[in-house]
Amino acid sequence: MIHEIDEALRRLLTPAVTGDVAFDAPTRDWAARRNAPTLNAYLYDIREDVARRERGAYAEWDAQGIVTRRRQPPRWFRLSYLVTAWTSRPEDEHRLLSGAMALLLPHEVLPRDAVPESVRPIATSLPISVAVPPAESRSLADIWSALGGELKPSLDVVITTPFPVTPVYEVAPPVTEGEIVVRGIGGAPAASRPRMIRRPVIKETGESKEEESGSAVAGSRDGGGDT
Numbered sequence: 001m002i003h004e005i006d007e008a009l010r011r012l013l014t015p016a017v018t019g020d021v022a023f024d025a026p027t028r029d030w031a032a033r034r035n036a037p038t039l040n041a042y043l044y045d046i047r048e049d050v051a052r053r054e055r056g057a058y059a060e061w062d063a064q065g066i067v068t069r070r071r072q073p074p075r076w077f078r079l080s081y082l083v084t085a086w087t088s089r090p091e092d093e094h095r096l097l098s099g100a101m102a103l104l105l106p107h108e109v110l111p112r113d114a115v116p117e118s119v120r121p122i123a124t125s126l127p128i129s130v131a132v133p134p135a136e137s138r139s140l141a142d143i144w145s146a147l148g149g150e151l152k153p154s155l156d157v158v159i160t161t162p163f164p165v166t167p168v169y170e171v172a173p174p175v176t177e178g179e180i181v182v183r184g185i186g187g188a189p190a191a192s193r194p195r196m197i198r199r200p201v202i203k204e205t206g207e208s209k210e211e212e213s214g215s216a217v218a219g220s221r222d223g224g225g226d227t
Contacts, residue, residue, distance in 0.1 A: 001163050002043070004116035005079055005126075009159065011114055012107075013039050013083070016099030026084055027147050038086040039096055041157065044143055045080035049160055052076040074122050074162035082143060083155040097153060104130045104157065119161060127160040 010021045019036035026040050054073035085096035109125040119126065133156075144151045 001116070001118065001161060002046075002079065004118060005159055005161055006041075006043070008110055008114040008116060009041055009081065009157070012103055012111075013041065013100055016103050017085075017096055025147055026082075026086070026149060026152075028149055031086065031149065034086055037092065037096065039100060040084045040086060041081040042084070043079060044082050045078075047078050047080075049076040049078050052160075072165040074164050076160055076162050079159050079161060081157040081159070082140070083157050084152050094153065097155065100155060101130065104128070104155070110159065122162045122164070129158045131155050132158065 006023055010023075013021045017037055017039045019038050022038050022040045023043065024030050024040065026042055053075060083097075083100055085093035085100070087093050087096065107128055109127055112124060115124060115126055140154065140156070141151060
C-alpha cells in the first residue's frame, strides 16, 4: 500500500521538475551522488489516524445483493513526506519547491485518477495536506539531525490512506428453504404421524365450521364419533 502512495505522489510532483522524483533518505552520501535537479519525497513518519478508527465488522455484498463475507474495517494511516529540492543553486531549489507547491496546494484530496486501484474499493478520496505544521512530538530539525545533513527548506506533505485489516470471515449461504416443525402439548415434538390442520370457513349462513385441510387426522380427536 505504501509504495502505491509513493507512486501517486510521484505522479503529482513529476511535472514540477525536469530531473527526477526520489524517495531516498536525503543523507550527505545521497546528496553527493545526485547529478540532476531532484525533488526528494522522504517518507519519515507513519502514524495511525485514530480519529478514523471504526469498531465492528462490516458486510461485503455480491452483485445479487447477498452478503458473502464480513471483514474488519480498514485502519487509516497518515504517511508524512519531507519534500525537498536539490540543485546546484538555492534559487533553483526555491523554484522547484514553488512548482511543487503549485501542484499540490489545489488538492485537498488526491485526484481520483491518482488514487491507487487497490484502495478504490475502500475509499475513492484520500486526504492530503501540504506544509501544515507537524505535531509537537515531531521536529523537522531533529529529522535532519538524524539524517546527518544540514537543515534545508522543505514541505511537509501528509497523505492519509486506508490499510485493509484481516481476518475476513466467510458467511454461510443464505437460507432459501424453510421447514415447519409442529410441536405437541407443552412444546414437545409431535408424533411422527401426519397432523390435521384446521382452518375456519365462513358459510353463507354466517356460521363458522372447521374445514379439514390435512391429508390425515392428527389424533386431536380420539374415537372419531360425535356425542
